[in-house]
Structure formats: C-alpha cells, structure tokens
Amino acid sequence: MSETVQRLEPLERRPLSDRTCLVTGSSRGIGREIAFELARCGADVAVNYRSSEERARQVTETIEANGETAVPVQADVADPEAVERMAAEVRDELGEIDVLVNNAGITVDRKFEEMTYEDWQTVIDVNLNGAFNCTKAFYEDIKTSEHGRLINISSVVGQQGNYGQANYATSKGGLFAFTRTLALELASTGSTANCVAPGFTETDMLEKVPERIQEKIREDIPLDRFADPEDVVGMVRFLASDHADYMTGQVIGINGGMEW
Ligand SMILES: NC(=O)c1ccc[n+]([C@@H]2O[C@H](COP(=O)([O-])OP(=O)(O)OC[C@H]3O[C@@H](n4cnc5c(N)ncnc54)[C@H](OP(=O)(O)O)[C@@H]3O)[C@@H](O)[C@H]2O)c1
Numbered sequence: 026m027s028e029t030v031q032r033l034e035p036l037e038r039r040p041l042s043d044r045t046c047l048v049t050g051s052s053r054g055i056g057r058e059i060a061f062e063l064a065r066c067g068a069d070v071a072v073n074y075r076s077s078e079e080r081a082r083q084v085t086e087t088i089e090a091n092g093e094t095a096v097p098v099q100a101d102v103a104d105p106e107a108v109e110r111m112a113a114e115v116r117d118e119l120g121e122i123d124v125l126v127n128n129a130g131i132t133v134d135r136k137f138e139e140m141t142y143e144d145w146q147t148v149i150d151v152n153l154n155g156a157f158n159c160t161k162a163f164y165e166d167i168k169t170s171e172h173g174r175l176i177n178i179s180s181v182v183g184q185q186g187n188y189g190q191a192n193y194a195t196s197k198g199g200l201f202a203f204t205r206t207l208a209l210e211l212a213s214t215g216s217t218a219n220c221v222a223p224g225f226t227e228t229d230m231l232e233k234v235p236e237r238i239q240e241k242i243r244e245d246i247p248l249d250r251f252a253d254p255e256d257v258v259g260m261v262r263f264l265a266s267d268h269a270d271y272m273t274g275q276v277i278g279i280n281g282g283m284e285w
Contacts, residue, residue, distance in 0.1 A: 039066055039067030040066050040067070040266050040267070041063060041066035041067050041068035041124075041262075041265060041266065042066075042067030042068070043067075043172075044063075044067075044068040044069070044123040044124055044172055044265065045068065045069045045070075045071070045119045045120060045121065045122045045123055045124070046060075046063045046068045046069070046070050046071070046122060046123065046124035046125075046126065046265065047070075047071040047073060047098075047115055047122050047124070047125050047126070047159075047163065048060045048063065048070060048071070048072065048073065048126040048128055049073045049102050049125075049126065049127055049128050049129035049155065049159055050073060050074065050075070050102070050128045050129030050130060051070075051072045051073060051074070051081070051084060051126075051128065052072065052073075052074035052077035052078075052080040052081040052084060052097075053077060053080050053228070053229060054226075054228035054229060054230065054254060055128060055178065055223065055226060055228060055254045055257050055258075056073075056126070056128040056129065056178075057072075057080075057084050057254070058254035058255055058257070058258045059126055059128060059254075059257070059258050059261050060072050060084055060088070060095070061084070061087070061088065061258075062258040062259075062261065062262050063124070063126075063261070063262065063265060064088040064091070064093040064094075064095060065091075065093075066262055066265075066266070067093065068093075068124070068265070069093070069094040069095070069119050070085075070088060070093070070094070070095045070096075071095070071096055071098050071115045071118070071119060071122070072084045072085050072088075072095055072096065072097045072098065073097075073098050073099070073100060073102070073111065073129065074097065074098075074099060075099070075100070075101050075102070075129070078097070078099065081097040081099075082097050084097070085097045094119070096114075096115070096118045096119060098111045098114055098115055098118075099111070101151075102127075102129045102151060102155030102156075102158055102159055103150040103151045103154055103155050103158070104158070105158045105161070105162075108155075108158040108159055108161075108162045109162050111162070112162040112163060116166075121165075121166040121169070121170065122163055122166045122167070122170070123166070123167070123170040123171075123172045123173060123174065124167075124172070124173075124174040124176065124265045125159060125160065125163045125166075125167060125174070125175050125176070126176045126177075126178065126261060126265075127155070127156040127159055127160065127175070127176070127177045127178060127200075128178040129151060129152075129155055130151060130152045130155075130178065130180075130196075130230070131147070131148060131151045131152065131230075132148065132190065132193050132230060132233065133147055133148050133192060133193075134189040134190055134193070134233075134234075135189060136188065136189050137191045140191060140192060144192055145191070145192045147192075148192035148193055148196055149192060149195070149196050149199075151196075152193065152196035152197065152200075153195075153196040153199045153200065153203070156177055156200060156203060157203070160175060160203075160207065167211070167216050168211060168214050168216055169214070170216060171215070172216075172267070173211065173214065173215070173216025173217070174216065174217055174218075174219075174264060174265050174269075175204070175207055175211070175216070175217070175218040175219070176218075176219055176220075176221065176261055176264050176265065177200045177203065177204050177218070177219070177220045177221070178200075178220075178221055178223070178257075179197045179198075179200040179201060179204075179220050179221065179222040179276065180193070180194075180197040180222055180223060180224075181222055181223065181224045181225070181278060181280040181283050181284050182194045182197055183196075183197025183198040183199075183200060183201060183222060184198070184201075184222060184276075184278070184284045185283070185284055197222075200220055201220055201222075201276055204218050204219060204220040204274065204276070205218075205274045208273040208274030209274065211273070212273060215270075217264075217269065217270075217272060217273035217274075218273060218274065219264050219269070219272060219273060219274070219275045219276075219277065220275065220276045220277070221257060221260050221261060221264070221276075221277050221279065222276055222277065222278045222279070222280065222284075223252055223256075223257045223278075223279050223280065224246065224251070224252050224278070224279065224280030224281050224283050224284075225239075225242055225243075225246070225251045225252065225280075226251060226252040226253070226254060226256070226257065227251050227252070227253055227254070228254060231251065239251075245283060246280075246281040246282065246283055247281060247282030247283065248281035248282050249281075250281065251281075252279060252280070252281065256279055257279050260277055260279060264277075
C-alpha cells in the first residue's frame with residue numbers, strides 16, 4: 026500500500042463483545058428486539074421482565090442458542106427494593122453492567138377528566154420512577170465503566186402530548202429532562218446519557234389502541250406506517266457503541282417524520 030493511501034479498518038463484527046447490558050422490559054416488544062440486537066453485537070444481556078417469565082426465558086434461550094450470554098431477571102421496576110435485588114442478581118450472574126436501557130413502560134389511557142389519581146400514579150411509577158429506580162441501582166456501574174451508557178426509551182408522545190395520555194406523555198417528557206441532567210452529571214466520567222423517542226410502534230402497547238384511533242394516528246405519520254420494533258434498535262446499538270462516545274444529552278426521534 027502506498028504511503029498516501031490510508032488503511033481503512035473494517036468495521037468490527039461484534040462491537041459490544043466486552044459489554045454487559047441490562048434492558049428493562051425486554052420479554053417482548055421493543056425491549057426484546059433491543060436485547061436481541063445488543064446480543065447480536067456480542068454483549069452479555071440481562072433480560073428484565075415483570076410478569077412474562079416464559080417469554081423472558083424464550084428471549085434468553087434464543088440469545089444463548091446463538092452463542093451469546095443472557096439471563097432473565099424478574100423485577101417490577103416501580104419497586105425500588107425489587108430493583109435493588111435485581112441489581113445484585115445481575116452482578117452475581119454477569120458482573121457490573123456498562124449499558125442500562127430503561128425501556129419498561131405501560132399505558133393507562135383515559136382523557137384527563139376521567140383520569141383517576143391511581144391511573145396517573147401507576148404510569149408515573151413504572152415509566153418515570155422505574156427509570157429513576159434502575160438508574161439509581163446501576164449508577165455506580167455506569168459511572169465507573171469505561172463505556173458507560175444510559176439509554177432511556179421515551180416517546181414522540183413526550184414531545185407532542187397525546188389525547189387521553191396526560192399520564193403517559195408526562196412520564197415520557199420527564200425522561201427528556203432526566204436524560205439531560207444525567208448527561209451533565211455523568212459527563213466528567215466520560216459516560217453518556219441519551220434518549221430515544223420512538224413514534225407509534227407495532228407492539229402489544231399499540232394493539233391496545235382502538236382500530237379507529239390507530240387509523241387517525243397513521244394519517245399524521247408522513248412515512249405512512251407505524252414503526253416496527255426493528256426500526257428502533259439500530260439507534261440503541263449505535264448509542265451503546267464507541268461510535269457514540271461524543272454524543273450525550275440528546276433526544277433522537279424515530280417517528281416516521283411526525284416530529285423534529
Ligand atoms: N409501542 C409504541 O407505540 C411505543 C412508542 C413509543 C415509545 N414506546 C415505549 O417503548 C417502551 C417499550 O414499549 P413496547 O411497545 O415494547 O411495550 P410492550 O410491548 O407492552 O412491552 C412492555 C415491556 O415492559 C415490561 N414491563 C411493563 N411494566 C413493567 C414493570 N413495572 N417492571 C418491569 N417490566 C415491565 C413488560 O414486561 P412483562 O412482559 O413481564 O409485562 C414488557 O416486557 C415503553 O417504554 C414504551 O413507552 C412504545
């Protein structure tokens with residue numbers, strides 16, 4: 026090779042092979058595809074679930090059958106003590122983690138006039154307090170890791186609001202402020218915090234939305250379709266990788282053009 030021609034290193038085939046990740050709510054939906062993607066990149070993955078033990082086991086068995094390492098870990102992210110127990114279990118099984126993906130989320134939709142305090146609290150407890158509980162339990166791991174990453178899964182609804190989702194939109198909007206603040210507090214350690222905000226995505230969560238409302242939502246999506254969970258995972262893979270070393274405090278929308 027002549028001196029003026031640079032050697033271009035081929036992309037690494039398993040770029041996360043020295044990383045350990047926990048994905049909350051990865052027994053199904055977007056979280057499951059994130060767990061698969063991180064494992065495909067060589068990471069060891071802890072697969073958190075609340076009640077779908079069998080489905081979480083199917084996720085870890087699939088990962089293990091493909092030659093990677095995964096463990097199922099049960100915890101309701103809304104319960105700080107359960108999350109602490111889960112953190113101890115993950116450290117026992119896989120060691121300290123490098124990447125936390127706060128993905129677990131729920132909806133309890135009702136227009137504000139009919140929304141009860143319980144509807145409000147239940148959603149805030151899982152979507153927002155759950156992210157707090159998990160980040161708290163794994164903060165030292167992320168802070169001290171050479172590749173520390175906090176990745177919060179928010180929603181386009183946190184940016185736009187949505188009819189019947191005051192609780193959900195507030196929880197998802199709160200994640201933006203949480204992410205930016207953690208990005209500032211982690212910055213001196215080199216670890217990063219970013220937020221992915223998917224648009225409406227074909228999972229059990231969207232299934233719960235009545236057909237006629239789904240039709241109305243779709244009319245407002247410039248790319249004229251709902252997202253697949255696979256549309257979201259590439260960004261999480263990128264944020265978890267060394268390619269995103271200099272990226273922190275960002276909200277990345279994956280929403281078919283709904284919001285910018
Ligand atoms: N689907 C969408 O249109 C959409 C759009 C934007 C953002 N998002 C966000 O993306 C994330 C994943 O959503 P999804 O559509 O994949 O949802 P999903 O298909 O309903 O799956 C939810 C996952 O979260 C877990 N989970 C729920 N509550 C939990 C708790 N208290 N503790 C631990 N795990 C819990 C579930 O575990 P079990 O199986 O054990 O119940 C399941 O693995 C959520 O944060 C959601 O807000 C979704």
